[in-house]
Amino acid sequence: MSDSGESADPRDTTASGRPTLPLRPPCERLSGTKSSICSRSYFVVVMVFFHVYIINVIALLFYVHYSSGQEDATQSRDAPSGGHPRPESRRPPSKPEFHRDVSLTRIEGIRVGHVQKVSLVPGKVHEMRTLSMKPLLFEIPGFLSDDECRVVMQLAQLKGLMESQLMVQDGQEELAKELNLSPEEIFNLLDINQDGQLQLHEILTHSRVRDGIWLTPENLREIYAGLKADKDDNGLLSLEEFRHLSNDAFQRFLLQRGVKRSQLVRNSRHTWLYQGKGAHQVLQDIKERVTRLTRLPSTLVDLSEPLQVVRYDEGGHYHAHHDSGPVYPETACTHTRLAANTSTPFETSCRYITVLFYLNSVDGGGETAFPVADNRTYDEVSLIQNDVDLLDTRRNCDKSNLRVKPSKGTAVFWYNYLSDGTGWVGEQDEYALHGGCVVTHGTKWVANKWINIDPDYQRQARYQQLVSQLPEDEDDEGLTLNTEVQSPSIHQEL
Numbered sequence: 001m002s003d004s005g006e007s008a009d010p011r012d013t014t015a016s017g018r019p020t021l022p023l024r025p026p027c028e029r030l031s032g033t034k035s036s037i038c039s040r041s042y043f044v045v046v047m048v049f050f051h052v053y054i055i056n057v058i059a060l061l062f063y064v065h066y067s068s069g070q071e072d073a074t075q076s077r078d079a080p081s082g083g084h085p086r087p088e089s090r091r092p093p094s095k096p097e098f099h100r101d102v103s104l105t106r107i108e109g110i111r112v113g114h115v116q117k118v119s120l121v122p123g124k125v126h127e128m129r130t131l132s133m134k135p136l137l138f139e140i141p142g143f144l145s146d147d148e149c150r151v152v153m154q155l156a157q158l159k160g161l162m163e164s165q166l167m168v169q170d171g172q173e174e175l176a177k178e179l180n181l182s183p184e185e186i187f188n189l190l191d192i193n194q195d196g197q198l199q200l201h202e203i204l205t206h207s208r209v210r211d212g213i214w215l216t217p218e219n220l221r222e223i224y225a226g227l228k229a230d231k232d233d234n235g236l237l238s239l240e241e242f243r244h245l246s247n248d249a250f251q252r253f254l255l256q257r258g259v260k261r262s263q264l265v266r267n268s269r270h271t272w273l274y275q276g277k278g279a280h281q282v283l284q285d286i287k288e289r290v291t292r293l294t295r296l297p298s299t300l301v302d303l304s305e306p307l308q309v310v311r312y313d314e315g316g317h318y319h320a321h322h323d324s325g326p327v328y329p330e331t332a333c334t335h336t337r338l339a340a341n342t343s344t345p346f347e348t349s350c351r352y353i354t355v356l357f358y359l360n361s362v363d364g365g366g367e368t369a370f371p372v373a374d375n376r377t378y379d380e381v382s383l384i385q386n387d388v389d390l391l392d393t394r395r396n397c398d399k400s401n402l403r404v405k406p407s408k409g410t411a412v413f414w415y416n417y418l419s420d421g422t423g424w425v426g427e428q429d430e431y432a433l434h435g436g437c438v439v440t441h442g443t444k445w446v447a448n449k450w451i452n453i454d455p456d457y458q459r460q461a462r463y464q465q466l467v468s469q470l471p472e473d474e475d476d477e478g479l480t481l482n483t484e485v486q487s488p489s490i491h492q493e494l
Contacts (some may be wrong), residue, residue, distance in 0.1 A: 097459035103423025104294040104352075104453070105413070109136050112374070120289045128293075132373040132402055135409040135414045139404065140293070143411035144286070149359040151282045152273070153445050156309035161269035164310065181372040183243045193381065198237040266318045268436075270310040276302070283307060290355050290449050293413065303335070303467060304452040305351075309359075312366060312436065312444040320371055320391040320435035324416040326428040327455045335452040339463035352425055352453040354432075355413040356446060358406040364441030368412065369393055369400035370434045378430045397437035406444060417455065425455040 009203055107116075109130040116128045116138070131137040144152075191198060221235065229237060273279070275287040291301045312318075325348035327333065332340050333350035356368065371390040372378055383390045392397055397403065404412055414434075420426035436444075454460035 006042065009121050012086075015061070030451075059162070098465075100424070100457050100459055100461075102297060104425065106419055107136070107138070107295065109133050109138070118293065120292050131404065131412070132370065132431075134374050135370070135416070135429045137370070137373065137402075137412065137414040140411045140413075141407065142409050143289070143293075143317070144357055144359070144409045146409065148286070149357075149408055149445075151280065152286075152307075152309060152357075152447055153359050155273055155280060155283070156271050156311070159271045159273065161271045161309075161311060164268040165264050165266045166268045172277045184239065187242050189240050196239065198242060199235075204238070255429055267316045268312045268318060270308055270309050272306040272308055274306050286357075293411075294353055295357070296451060296452060298352075299464060300453060301451060303464065304488040305450045306333070308448040308450075310448065311444050312439045312446075314439050314441065314443065316366075316436075316444065317393050318436035319393050320433050322416065322428065322430070322433055323354050323450065324349055324428060324432075333452070333454045333456075333459065336456075336459045336463040338453045339466045340459050350425075350452055350454050351416050351450040353413060353451040355411055355449040355451075357449070358408060358410045359445035359447060360406070360443070362406045362439060362442055362444045364439070365397075365437050366439040366442075366444040367397060367403040367437040368404050368406070368434060369397045369437050370402040370404075370431075371400040371431055372431055373400075373402040375401060375431065380430075391433075391435070393435040394438045397435075403437065406446070420455075424455050424457055 110116075112130055112132060114130045116130075118126050118128050120126050120140075120143070126140050126142060128138050128140045131139050135438075187198070188194070193199075204492050229241055231241055273283055275283045286307065287301060294301070325331070327344075327348060327350060330344055331346045331348055332344040334347050335350065337344070337347060371383070388396060388399065390399060414432055416429055416432045418426040418429050436446075454463065
């Protein structure tokens with residue numbers, strides 16, 4: 001009959017007689033509640049991350065599936081008939097890509113004065129001497145025999161020589177209107193250093209390139225005075241002063257005053273001699289010899305320009321220039337422009353190599369000048385300083401770094417482009433700037449053989465493929481002679 005708290009009956013009753021749950025120690029109750037809450041929170045967090053992960057995976061699968069479906073639809077539309085598999089590229093090029101299986105051999109100069117032995121004709125060894133490293137320039141005495149020189153000159157006379165440069169051409173005003181250029185836009189094009197003023201050398205460069213007139217600083221000051229263009233007489237044209245001039249104001253002034261032949265960029269006569277099948281044997285032999293000299297594939301030499309023969313009479317000259325121009329994405333090479341099958345605003349003669357032959361020895365003058373050969377640097381603006389114009393071969397030939405005296409039968413050749421490092425044509429070699437000094441006594445005869453190669457290998461390959469598909473007679477004769485007929489525009493030196 002004891003009131004002991006240790007009752008054997010687990011179900012206690014209250015004073016009212018209602019049953020109650022057994023009591024647990026406080027520590028155990030708190031412990032159990034905390035564990036339950038932590039487990040439930042952890043489970044919720046895990047499930048949230050799991051669902052987010054699943055949703056991302058599903059979204060990624062839908063994206064991949066959708067993209068693949070779009071690609072398959074595009075490929076099925078563009079797939080050629082016949083069941084041929086398409087290349088792996090998603091956007092195959094519109095033109096076939098040619099694998100380059102040829103590298104252009106480039107002769108090493110070693111150092112200035114270095115002499116190499118070369119075999120160009122059976123039973124004879126020629127000596128080739130390095131004249132400069134920038135540009136890479138060589139001289140080969142006795143490249144042509146006296147008889148070969150005579151035959152080439154006679155063939156040129158028989159063919160007939162034309163003026164190498166016409167007098168001032170008009171039409172510049174119409175061209176400017178067609179391009180719809182404002183005076184400000186033209187001013188900015190001429191302002192090379194972008195200082196807001198047109199200096200003498202900037203106007204001179206423009207006039208020489210556009211009009212073919214070789215103006216001196218003195219000539220330009222005379223034109224300024226005649227046109228009353230330089231109001232403050234400081235030798236510079238501001239934008240305000242330039243606005244008062246028409247696009248062809250200089251040209252009209254020159255036409256009214258008259259232009260002498262000595263004021264032209266080039267004063268000579270020339271013609272073109274075909275060297276393909278059926279040509280005179282001497283011309284074919286020269287082409288074969290050039291192929292051996294340059295060590296280039298014969299196809300490249302065969303598809304290049306014909307042999308140009310030039311005669312400079314007394315007083316004749318050719319101011320310093322580059323045989324080739326730089327090639328930009330918007331520029332096409334003249335010889336491959338048809339194969340390029342694209343419309344480009346600019347064309348240039350892509351002449352990888354120039355081979356120049358002296359057909360006679362000149363009594364006085366007529367040297368080939370390289371104004372900046374082996375210079376440490378090249379700066380176009382510095383070519384005209386303090387009224388000394390290194391480009392002027394009538395006045396300043398003696399200031400050129402290198403001059404080659406004409407000697408009958410001698411050949412000189414140089415590279416107009418650098419190598420791209422992979423065996424193909426690279427950037428233009430600006431140091432290849434050269435010109436013909438004025439002939440002071442007698443007559444000067446030279447011949448030029450240019451090797452035309454497009455720096456864009458794909459365009460060159462398409463061009464060669466196009467030519468190979470032509471009939472043999474058209475390939476050998478029609479294509480080359482067609483370029484010869486158009487020589488005034490196609491074979492225009494820069």
